[in-house]
Amino acid sequence: MRFSDFTPFDIWLLLQGLGVSLGLFFSTSLIGLLIGTLWAVCRFYRVPVLTPVITFFAELLKNSPVLVQLFLVFFGLPGLFHIRITPTTAAMITLSANSAAFVYVIAVSAIESIGRDQIEAARVFGLTRWQVLRHVVAPQAMAFAIGPLTALLVNQLQVTSLISVIGVVDLTKIGNILNLRTLKPFIVWTVVGLLYYVCAKLLAWLGARFENRLRAHAAWRGL
C-alpha cells in the first residue's frame, strides 16, 4: 500500500462501510427485539425452567464486554465445535444476543410498570393470559418502553463499531484502512465520528417521533 492522499473513491468506501454498519445494526436490532420480547413474554407466563435460565443468560450478556462476547463467538465457537464461521455471522449472532438481553430487561420493566390491579381485573373478567397480554399489557408497555428502547438502539449503533476488530469491513474498519493509507488520523476519524453521530441523532429523532405517535394513540381522548 502506498501512502496517498484522499480520493473521491474514499467517499464511496466510507458509504459502503456505513452501509455494512447500518445493515448489521438494523438486522441485529430487529432480531434482538423479537428474541428479547419473546423472553419477556416467557417471564410473563412464568415458564418454569426457561425463565431463570433466560435471566441468568441475560445478566451475563449485559454485564460483560461486547468485545469479549465477539471474541468468544468468532474465535471460541469454531475451536470448540470444529466449524468455521465468517466474521459477519459471528457479529450477527453476538449483537443479536446482546441486544436481546437489554431488550428483555426493558420489556420486563415495561410490563411490570403496568399495575397488577389492571391485570387482575382483566383476568377476573375472564380474559385469558394471552388476551390480557395482547389488549391490556402490550399497548401500554410499548408506550412506556419506547424511550428506553430508543436510548438502547442508539447505544447498540455505537456498539456495532466493535465488529471491526474481528474483521468485518464496517465503517470503523474503513476508517482504519483509510487511516493507515493516508496517515491523516484527524480527518479520517473526525469524518467517521461525524457519520456515526449523524446516524445516532437521526435514530434518536425517529424514536422521539414514534414515541409521540404512540402516546397520542394511548392518550385518553375524553368522552
Add this chain to the structure above:
Amino acid sequence: MRFDLSILLPHLGFLAQGALLTAEACALALIGSVIMGAFVAIARTSSSSVLRRISFVYVDIFRNVPFIVQLFFFYYGLPEIGIYIDAFTTGVVALSIAGGAYASDVIRAGIMAIDPGIIEAAEVSGLSRRVVFTKIVLPIALRTSVRPLGSVLINMVLTSSILSTITLNELTGSAQIVVSQTYRPFEVYIVLLVVYAVLTYLVSLGIALLHRRLNRDMMEAVA
C-alpha cells in the same frame, strides 16, 4: 469437542496482571470522569449561555460517537500534533473524557434535585457563589449521585476492554495473548466473560455500600 479449563492454570498470574491494569485504568479514569463531569455539570447549569452550549455540545458528541472511534482519534491523532503518550495514558484520557460526558449528566441531575431553599439559606448568610458551590451544592449532589455514578463506573469497566485494541495488555489484551499461547479460545473467553461479570457485580456491591455510608446521616431517622 473438548472443554478443559485446567489449561488456564499456569496463565492465571498473567491474567491477574491484566486485571490489575484494568482496575488501575478504571480507577484513574473514574477520578478523571468525576472531575470532568463536575466541571461540565457546573457549566451546564451556569447562567452563561455560551458555557451551557459548549458543555451541551461536548456531552452530545461524546455520547453519540462510538468509544473505539474516540480512542483511535486520540491514539493515532495525538502523535500527529506532537503529543507522545503511551497507550495506558491515552486509554485513561479517552475513558475519562467519554466517562465525563455521562458523569456530567448524572451530577447535573443531582445538582438540580437539591432543595432550592437550602441554596437560598446559604446565599442569604453571605456565602460567595464559589463557597456555595464547593461546600453546599457539590457535596450534596455527589452524595445523591453515588448510585448512578456507579453505573458509569460499571460501564467503564466493560468499555475498558476496548483498550486492548491499542496494544494495552489489560485483562482482554492479556487474554488474547493467552489464547495465542494455548490455542484454547473458547475456555479463555468464557472465563474472561465470567470474570468481567463478577467484577461488575463486586463494583455494584461496593457502590451500594458506599451509598449507604455516605447518605447515612442524611436519611430520616426512624422515630
Add this chain to the structure above:
Amino acid sequence: MLKVENVQKAFGPTTVLDGVNLTINPGEVVSILGSSGSGKSTLIRCINGLEKLNGGSITVDDFDVSKPKELAEARKRSGTVFQLFNLYPHMTVLGNITLAPIEVLRKPRAEAEATARALLQSVGLGDRADAYPAQLSGGQRQRVGICRALAMQPRYLLLDEVTSALDPEMTSEVLAILAKLAAEGTTMLFVTHEIEFARQISNRIVFLDKGKLLVDLPTADFFAAEGGMAHQRIAQFLSKMRKE
C-alpha cells in the same frame, strides 16, 4: 436602620408589593401580619436579596440591596430564619452554624465553634451539636436555624413564618426562644400568623393587604377599636384568625 422605601414588586402580571414603606430602628420588634398572598414573605425576600425589586429601594444600614457589592454587606448585617428551616443536610448541627462565620466573617474555627456551642446551649440543644438535621425534630431544626442566623451576629433578624411548619408543642418552644431574644433587645422583623404572640412581644404591628401597607401602628393602638380595628379588612382578618 433598615429602610424600605416605596417598594414595588411584581411576578409577571401580578403586583405583589405596591408602594410599601417601612422603617425599622435598632432594638425594635416589628411584626408583619396579613392574609396569604398579601406579600409578607416577598417583602422579607426582597430585604435579604432573594428577590429583585421592580421599584423603590431597600437599604440595610445605608447599604442598598439592589447593588451587588453592597448586597454582600447588607447580608452580613441581617440574618434570616426560614419557614422550612433549610438546614444543610450533609453537615452536623455544629457545621451548619459555623459555616458562614468561618467563610464570611473569617473567624477561626475554634472561636466559631465556641460561639456555636454557647448558642446551642441557650436554646436547649447543647448536647446535639454533632447530630445531623435528619435526626432532629422540626422544633429542634428550627432552633438550629435560629442559632445559625444568630451566629453571624446580625443587626437585624428576619423571621419568615418560622413556626408555620411546626405542631403546637414545637411552636411554643420556638416562640419561647424568640420572646427571650426580643427581651434581650434583638432587632426583629417577623412575618407570622401567631397573632397572640405578635401582640405580646412586638413594639409595632404592620398590616399588609394585597401588597399595600394598610397600617403601621404601635401594638396597643393596632388592637384598639379606634386604631387598627377601625379598618374593616383588619377587623375581618383578626376575627377570622381568632376563630381558628
